[in-house]
Amino acid sequence: MEEIRMRRISQVLEGKKIENIPEEISKEFEKIGLTERIKPGMQIGITVGSRGIKNIVLIINCVIEEVRRRGGIPFILTAMGSHGGATAEGQRRVLENYGITEKTMGVPIKSSMDVVELGRLENGLPVYFDKLAFEADGIVVVNRIKVHTAFKSVIESGLCKMLSVGLGNHKGASLVHYLGVKGLRDYMVDFAKVILEKAPVLCGLGILENAYDDTYRMAAALPEDFVRVDMELLKECKRIMPSLPVSDLDILIIEEIGKNISGTGMDTNIVGGIREYRQGEYDPPKIKKIILLDLSKGAEGNALGIGLADLITKKLYDKIDFRATYENTITTTFLERAKIPIICNTEEEAFQIALKTIWNLPGTKPRIIIIRNTLMLDELYVSESIWQEIKSRSNIRPGGDWETLRFDHQGNLTLRV
Helix, strand or coil: CCCCEEEEEEECCCCCCCCCHHHHHHHHHHHCCHHHHCCCCCEEEEEECCCCCCCHHHHHHHHHHHHHCCCCEEEEEECCCCCHHHCHHHHHHHHHHCCCCHHHHCCCEECCCCEEEEEECCCCCEEEEEHHHHHCCEEEEEEECECCCCECCCCCECHHHHHHCHHHHHHHHHHHHHCHHHHHHHHHHHHHHHHHHHCCEEEEEEEEECCCCCEEEEEEECHHHHHHHHHHHHHHHHHHCCCCCCCEEEEEEECCECCCCCCCCCCHHHHCCCCECCCCCCCCCEEEEEEECCECHHHCCCCCCHHHCCEEEHHHHCCCCHHHHHHHHHHHCCHHHHCCCEEECCHHHHHHHHHHCCCCCCCCCCCEEEECECCECCEEEEEHHHHHHHCCCCCEEEEEEEEECCECCCCCECCCC
16 A cells, blocks of 8 residues: 555634633523522422533533522433433433433432323324423423534524423434424424423523533523524534534544434534535535444444444444444434444455545545544544645644554554544
């Protein structure tokens, strides 16, 4: 193989963050008058989902304390649809991976797949909602606002999605996803509006992260403001979200994927794969071959998203929990995202196959990028042709000398982000 030179670079991304999270949460709850909404002795559930929110332990602890000091009795509600293998115990394990246990948080964690039907939409669709949440005296909905990996709209992932999908448990999530993109884009907010009318929702706390996954902004919302806050924070999310430095490349090597990184294992807003969007909403990157090296520990074996790749390693394949992967994938209805790509014995074999199948003319220097995962795009490796294209940009910094893309005696890539 002809020598391929790679250079580690840094992308200077949006780095503004909240310095004092407890103080910010306290201010936000004061702003919406939370004290007037909580009566002493109220049993109040605080939602926690399956996504890897960076400061989630601190944030949930702060929400717990805000409820406590107003006389409420807080507990944690698992709110993650069909994730965790669509079982209560599996969802508890997902939270445990984030350091959220009854011992670390000092409150009970309640998890169940049981639901109640709160009503129906005008088209007859039933609205399912977590039974434990419905029986609580109040619910504080906590979720990150971000772009979705399957569709584009003015509301994507956020407070409304946590209500309709996260707290819908397996049955509710399955119904929303059964309708495909239409269920998410066209009906998700309608489901949420019925829930806000019928369930004891006290308020929400929307979280927006910057390009480094630090907490960039938080906004508390009364039930009547969920839609507005979702829209407002999503607009800001799209403005500050990171991307690959180029949108046209031959090979993208991703060191790890997982549900803790993105709902699709790797973010389709970064790597492509979103099929449903209107003109002007989304400009997909052009990537000839995607190689996946490993499954993250936090994925718990759920490999949803591998179908977006072209090549994977046997190391990754051996870690797949097919029950969890298929349960989650079938729920989403995007079956192609769980298809198995070509399985390669080593990382070197995967790279050699990719290199042979990118259809470049002889002598053309391949355009290659190596990233750790689609959440961490501030540090990455780029090949020579890409470096020449981006080196004069004000947000690009060289991170070291040129290194040769090579593999060790076991066929593992020696360069790691």
